[in-house]
Amino acid sequence: MAPASTPLSLLSSVRGHGDPATDTGWEDHPPRMGFFTDTSICIGCKACEVACKEWNHVPDDGFSFTGMSFDNTGGLGADTWRHVAFVEQRKPLADQEANTQHDGVAGDELRWLMASDVCKHCTDAACLDVCPTGALFRTEFGTVVVQEDVCNGCGYCVPACPYGVIDQRKDDGRVWKCTLCYDRLGVGMEPACAKACPTDSIQFGPLEELRVRADQRVTELQASGLTDARLYGHDPHDGVGGAGAFFLLLDEPEVYGLPPDPVVTTRDLPRMWKRAAVAAGGLLAGIVALGIGGRS
Amino acid sequence: MSSTDHAPTNGHVPADRPGRRSGSDVTRDGLRNIRPDRDALVGVNAGAPRRERRRRDPQSMVPDATFASYYGRPVLNPPTWAPLDIAGYLFLGGLAGSSSALAAVAAFRGRRRLATRLELGAAGAIGLSLVALVHDLGRPARFVNMLRVLKPTSPMSVGSWLLSLYAPAAFGTAAAAVLGGRLRLLRRLGPVARAGAAVTGPAVAAYTAVLIADTAVPAWHEGHAELPFVFVGSAASAGGGLGLLTAPVAEAGPARRVGVAGGAVELAASRLMRRRMGLPAEAFEQGRAGALMKASEALTVAGVAGAVAGRRSRVVSALSGACLLAGSACQRFGIFHAGVQSAEDPRYTVEPQRERAGAAAAPGPG
Numbered sequence: 001m002a003p004a005s006t007p008l009s010l011l012s013s014v015r016g017h018g019d020p021a022t023d024t025g026w027e028d029h030p031p032r033m034g035f036f037t038d039t040s041i042c043i044g045c046k047a048c049e050v051a052c053k054e055w056n057h058v059p060d061d062g063f064s065f066t067g068m069s070f071d072n073t074g075g076l077g078a079d080t081w082r083h084v085a086f087v088e089q090r091k092p093l094a095d096q097e098a099n100t101q102h103d104g105v106a107g108d109e110l111r112w113l114m115a116s117d118v119c120k121h122c123t124d125a126a127c128l129d130v131c132p133t134g135a136l137f138r139t140e141f142g143t144v145v146v147q148e149d150v151c152n153g154c155g156y157c158v159p160a161c162p163y164g165v166i167d168q169r170k171d172d173g174r175v176w177k178c179t180l181c182y183d184r185l186g187v188g189m190e191p192a193c194a195k196a197c198p199t200d201s202i203q204f205g206p207l208e209e210l211r212v213r214a215d216q217r218v219t220e221l222q223a224s225g226l227t228d229a230r231l232y233g234h235d236p237h238d239g240v241g242g243a244g245a246f247f248l249l250l251d252e253p254e255v256y257g258l259p260p261d262p263v264v265t266t267r268d269l270p271r272m273w274k275r276a277a278v279a280a281g282g283l284l285a286g287i288v289a290l291g292i293g294g295r296s
Numbered sequence: 297m298s299s300t301d302h303a304p305t306n307g308h309v310p311a312d313r314p315g316r317r318s319g320s321d322v323t324r325d326g327l328r329n330i331r332p333d334r335d336a337l338v339g340v341n342a343g344a345p346r347r348e349r350r351r352r353d354p355q356s357m358v359p360d361a362t363f364a365s366y367y368g369r370p371v372l373n374p375p376t377w378a379p380l381d382i383a384g385y386l387f388l389g390g391l392a393g394s395s396s397a398l399a400a401v402a403a404f405r406g407r408r409r410l411a412t413r414l415e416l417g418a419a420g421a422i423g424l425s426l427v428a429l430v431h432d433l434g435r436p437a438r439f440v441n442m443l444r445v446l447k448p449t450s451p452m453s454v455g456s457w458l459l460s461l462y463a464p465a466a467f468g469t470a471a472a473a474v475l476g477g478r479l480r481l482l483r484r485l486g487p488v489a490r491a492g493a494a495v496t497g498p499a500v501a502a503y504t505a506v507l508i509a510d511t512a513v514p515a516w517h518e519g520h521a522e523l524p525f526v527f528v529g530s531a532a533s534a535g536g537g538l539g540l541l542t543a544p545v546a547e548a549g550p551a552r553r554v555g556v557a558g559g560a561v562e563l564a565a566s567r568l569m570r571r572r573m574g575l576p577a578e579a580f581e582q583g584r585a586g587a588l589m590k591a592s593e594a595l596t597v598a599g600v601a602g603a604v605a606g607r608r609s610r611v612v613s614a615l616s617g618a619c620l621l622a623g624s625a626c627q628r629f630g631i632f633h634a635g636v637q638s639a640e641d642p643r644y645t646v647e648p649q650r651e652r653a654g655a656a657a658a659p660g661p662g
Contacts, residue, residue, distance in 0.1 A: 153434015159512060169434075260653055286554070291402065294553050
């Protein structure tokens, strides 16, 4: 088992990054595993959503009709660990021309973006940092997992997550999110969503390898005229120290409901503690001075 | 198909929103353009011209960000905390912490009645806080898991340990004040408990600012530099208010001074926080948060004025104390709701991040 508590000086967002599993105290661990979700080949089949629910016994997330294109899932939450976003845009997809009528009106084609979102398994994971019970922990694969037998449902991780991933299951009280199929990884299998993905839009593997593959893919797409293609969450120097699950997107992140430049909140924590210490000291000193100082 | 073919057919004329072009042909309620709000927008340059920016810096080199979102849905998952439990705790914890410190000073100066009433108030407030905190847990029976580890990276963990020191001290002080005459052990432990509560109390009052600032919630995190001072000011205002409300005028001097100074710090720090925060400060002006913040300012100003002017009147002093208490409570509930509101609107998450990313990418001035 990994050490449950982390001194403030060990906050990797403050100290700088190494391998997250090594930083947590794992010895002799496997390489960091993750997802590369290439949304340019996502066909919106939602096999990932279904496979995730089946494998992980995730209950239904409501049967509502949202009217948001083909997306009736809404977003990630306690009962949605994979979420396929559907974006409809009146914007041409690179130089491609649709087979339908052409009347010379620029930008009249509909383009349909689909993207399967998931927990980012951040290098600097705010949910893990703020968890008061140690229920959230870093696995030997560098992923972030909730121990359901420890979580007491305090809910602190929910507003701490900069991506809106983890959430509380109302009738259960505890919080839930993607485990990157920790149980499957342990026996050498790939996560259920990646296994089920028919186009390999969801790719699973050692993060280092995935990053190389993603760099090649984005270069290829841009060369073919898809200049909107960009990687999201691949940079180890970004606000969360790089995501363990990163993406190739075809538009700005916020179009898919992703934050454009998230920063782990605990990066500012040492400064916050200092400020609070000054404030607490000031309160005590002020009360003593004002209480003793006056004549009345 | 040209874009002119998309005129609405069911009699609903879409609101005139230049720039907010729909991309989708079919929506839940019919053809395109009927519900322009539910369409994802294209890219950063396709956002609608939005409401007038607050205080735009004319010197700024950063271009105005425009705003796109996924069907207007929030980026963050909003806090699951119940307002009554958690905003209530922010208030009661502050009240208890400052009351304990003030009670110790009052006892030192021989103000027995002021000290006793503050000590009872502190014990009651922290007792209610513990009930609220356990009640808010998804699994209340597992509250003891809070003491499973000590994590400085988790303000809630630090707070749990702090409360496990402070609450027994506050209860012990109150017990000594009530039963000390009859029980020798309590009489002897009383001063130790009082000193312990006086030292840990201000920490309880201040740490809650870090607790809520250490989240991705824009209206909380962006105020992290000033929030501890808002909270200790608000705590001192509440503690002083409790003293003014409960103690006779002859003994209330220390409470009066602490309440007035605390109220002034609360007003100034809260204003400063909202001025420096940037865009998420809007959340403090709207909806329930806006009403609570306005009420808080009015009540605190009235309480400070009454406490200064009515120093000879028991009635005016008590009313001023009640105003300070209510002002402090409104401040905490207002900040709580502002945070929830800012998390529910993707604009407060996306726009400041866009500006930050733009500023980092743009060449610096000169």
